[in-house]
Amino acid sequence: MSQWQGKINKIGECRWEIPQDYKSGMKVPGLVYADDKMLNVIREEQSLEQVANVAFLPGIVGCSMAMPDIHWGYGFPIGGVAATKVRDGVVSPGGVGYDINCGVRLLRTDLDEKEVKPKIEELINHLFRNVPSGLGSEGKIKVSEKEIDEVLRLGAEWAVKRGYGSEQDLEVTEERGCMKMANPDKVSARAKKRGAPQLGTLGSGNHFLEVQVVREIYDTGAARLMGITHMGQVLLLIHTGSRGLGHQVCDDYLRVMGEAVRKYGIALPDRQLACAPIESDEGRDYLAAMACAANYAWANRLCIAHWARESFVRVLGKKIEDIGLEQVYDVAHNIAKIEDHMVEGKRQKLCIHRKGATRAFPAGQSDVPEKYKSIGQPVLIPGDMGRCSYIALGTDRAMQETFGSTCHGAGRVQSRGAARRGSRGVDVAAELAAKGIYVKADSMESLAEEASCAYKDVTDVVEVTHKAGISKKVAMATPIGVIKG
Amino acid sequence: MENKFEVIDHTADIGIVAYGGNLNELFANAARGLFSLITDIDKIASKVSKKIELDDRDPESLLVAWLNDLLYTYEVGSTIFGDFDVTVSEDNRLSANCYGEKVDPQRHHLRREIKAATYHNIHIAGASGLYSARVIFDI
Numbered sequence: 227m228s229q230w231q232g233k234i235n236k237i238g239e240c241r242w243e244i245p246q247d248y249k250s251g252m253k254v255p256g257l258v259y260a261d262d263k264m265l266n267v268i269r270e271e272q273s274l275e276q277v278a279n280v281a282f283l284p285g286i287v288g289c290s291m292a293m294p295d296i297h298w299g300y301g302f303p304i305g306g307v308a309a310t311k312v313r314d315g316v317v318s319p320g321g322v323g324y325d326i327n328c329g330v331r332l333l334r335t336d337l338d339e340k341e342v343k344p345k346i347e348e349l350i351n352h353l354f355r356n357v358p359s360g361l362g363s364e365g366k367i368k369v370s371e372k373e374i375d376e377v378l379r380l381g382a383e384w385a386v387k388r389g390y391g392s393e394q395d396l397e398v399t400e401e402r403g404c405m406k407m408a409n410p411d412k413v414s415a416r417a418k419k420r421g422a423p424q425l426g427t428l429g430s431g432n433h434f435l436e437v438q439v440v441r442e443i444y445d446t447g448a449a450r451l452m453g454i455t456h457m458g459q460v461l462l463l464i465h466t467g468s469r470g471l472g473h474q475v476c477d478d479y480l481r482v483m484g485e486a487v488r489k490y491g492i493a494l495p496d497r498q499l500a501c502a503p504i505e506s507d508e509g510r511d512y513l514a515a516m517a518c519a520a521n522y523a524w525a526n527r528l529c530i531a532h533w534a535r536e537s538f539v540r541v542l543g544k545k546i547e548d549i550g551l552e553q554v555y556d557v558a559h560n561i562a563k564i565e566d567h568m569v570e571g572k573r574q575k576l577c578i579h580r581k582g583a584t585r586a587f588p589a590g591q592s593d594v595p596e597k598y599k600s601i602g603q604p605v606l607i608p609g610d611m612g613r614c615s616y617i618a619l620g621t622d623r624a625m626q627e628t629f630g631s632t633c634h635g636a637g638r639v640q641s642r643g644a645a646r647r648g649s650r651g652v653d654v655a656a657e658l659a660a661k662g663i664y665v666k667a668d669s670m671e672s673l674a675e676e677a678s679c680a681y682k683d684v685t686d687v688v689e690v691t692h693k694a695g696i697s698k699k700v701a702m703a704t705p706i707g708v709i710k711g
Numbered sequence: 712m713e714n715k716f717e718v719i720d721h722t723a724d725i726g727i728v729a730y731g732g733n734l735n736e737l738f739a740n741a742a743r744g745l746f747s748l749i750t751d752i753d754k755i756a757s758k759v760s761k762k763i764e765l766d767d768r769d770p771e772s773l774l775v776a777w778l779n780d781l782l783y784t785y786e787v788g789s790t791i792f793g794d795f796d797v798t799v800s801e802d803n804r805l806s807a808n809c810y811g812e813k814v815d816p817q818r819h820h821l822r823r824e825i826k827a828a829t830y831h832n833i834h835i836a837g838a839s840g841l842y843s844a845r846v847i848f849d850i
Contacts (some may be wrong), residue, residue, distance in 0.1 A: 271722055273722075297722050298721065298722040299724075299831075300724065300829040300830075300831030300832075300847050300849060301829070301830075301831055323849070324826040324827045324829075324849045325826060325849075361821040361822075361823070361824055362786075362789060362814065362821060416783060419787055420783065420786055420787055429824060430823060430824035431823065431824055431826075431850055470786050473826045473827050473849075474783065476827065477779050477827050480830060481772070481776070484768075484772060484830070485768075496830075496831060496832060497771075497830040497831075497833060498829055498830045498831040498832075500830070638722050639722070640722070641720035641721055641722050641725070642720070642724075642725055642823075642850070643718070643720040643725070644720060669821065669822065669823065671822045671823055672822075672823055675823070711824075
């Protein structure tokens with residue numbers, strides 16, 4: 227793959243602009259958050275061209291943005307943020323992706339590393355049995371076709387009704403785990419058939435469950451509000467999404483949007499960017515179906531958290547109250563949301579596409595849970611399984627510059643093939659074990675494809691967002707046990 | 712039939728380039744390429760057959776619809792296919808018989824999950840004699 231030769235100019239600390247005149251048809255400039263070294267790596271592939279392509283979307287405002295974990299996706303870059311006007315802009319399913327509401331859920335504990343470490347193998351093995359994961363995995367929950375509609379309508383609330391969580395979990399979940407615009411009638415029978423048996427499964431690929439230990443605390447006040455009090459404290463991080471249901475919703479609506487592009491005469495540089503006006507039948511139907519998939523994902527992560535709680539109780543032989551496995555927060559990183567933002571001095575209703583990006587609202591915002599009103603919304607940024615993950619907070623600067631968005635993870639630098647070849651003959655599990663990380667995976671191919679070398683160092687990514695002021699660091703944790711689907 | 716496809720690297724995902732002397736062969740080879748990403752296609756026996764009929768507005772859309780239909784069938788029915796008789800007509804209709812079997816964990820090693828075939832830079836090139844198509848999958 228050749229290096230990207232387009233125009234890009236440094237416009238400030240960790241900020242780069244792709245000028246609007248780079249490509250005829252761009253409606254706004256591109257804005258990329260990266261440091262000098264990172265930009266050179268980003269230029270090795272075509273993701274910056276994708277930033278420019280997204281700028282073609284009708285009704286886009288501000289800039290077509292890319293977070294520092296940007297990498298080459300299909301249509302949108304991964305790490306992309308695009309805001310379109312609800313009144314006369316479009317919604318693009320490719321700006322959300324196939325894994326709708328792929329996201330992360332963080333739980334804290336009252337346990338210390340020294341208590342958990344001796345039992346980590348037993349704990350991970352128990353979690354591996356108790357949380358369905360891997361290729362073709364089916365869930366332990368049986369839902370009828372009628373009940374799947376309830377999951378799609380209610381999201382995490384459905385899981386709470388079924389005893390898989392509590393009101394406290396909902397309070398610290400983005401959207402309280404339920405997007406109200408969900409309408410199960412807009413989700414195809416195929417999507418429901420695909421999704422019903424997979425509810426409560428981790429899946430495969432980059433999805434994981436990690437037992438982590440707090441290594442650094444940068445903001446003790448904010449950390450304390452999140453229940454993170456000291457170094458050596460054990461955390462649990464869950465990363466998964468809407469499984470086959472979301473994939474099918476995306477595919478179904480890309481076909482609908484393919485027709486809509488012709489009907490509304492929209493010119494696009496890549497078919498994967500297919501879109502329709504937000505205020506059209508196609509646009510409204512997609513948002514109603516996407517919300518269903520998002521709700522499914524929130525229910526999914528809550529069910530998985532429930533079984534993880536069970537496993538901790540079983541393996542550690544303690545009561546759940548003494549383990550204190552309470553949810554810190556749950557964020558979506560593949561989603562489109564209708565939000566109010568200031569554009570050129572006026573408050574406007576926008577559709578914010580976050581494709582591999584996290585919402586990062588500051589203190590005081592109405593959508594930030596009561597518990598975190600004074601500090602801002604927690605942002606969860608997982609790294610690869612051999613390094614670390616970060617907890618951060620949304621900022622006013624993010625609200626002003628990025629429509630309240632920041633990065634979502636490390637971002638790949640190596641293709642899966644290259645990662646596999648790079649680790650050929652190397653036992654990835656043994657390498658991690660040498661670092662004190664016990665890993666259990668369903669597929670060795672998957673494990674090799676997810677090796678550390680395939681990713682940017684998440685620390686570099688988080689440093690850029692911290693320096694740029696679009697989120698600020700609170701704490702860092704490293705894994706001691708990992709389940710890879 | 713030889714494996715008339717290649718697997719290509721893409722940073723976040725994975726792709727294939729499929730070849731064929733005509734659209735029928737191209738579509739069959741693309742399907743074989745898809746299942747080669749999932750498992751070892753040489754180990755798929757032809758025990759069951761499934762008929763698939765589709766239509767779409769152009770050959771590229773039809774190719775994506777075809778691959779995603781196979782992924783759907785695989786996911787809901789745990790059925791993998793290794794052999795295909797495909798007929799693609801000039802008005803973008805597809806009729807196919809797919810031969811394969813249910814996944815048997817004893818014999819079939821599953822490699823990875825494929826979420827979907829994407830439309831990203833999808834392009835069918837060529838004319839009489841040699842067709843090729845590049846498809847990127849989301850994984």
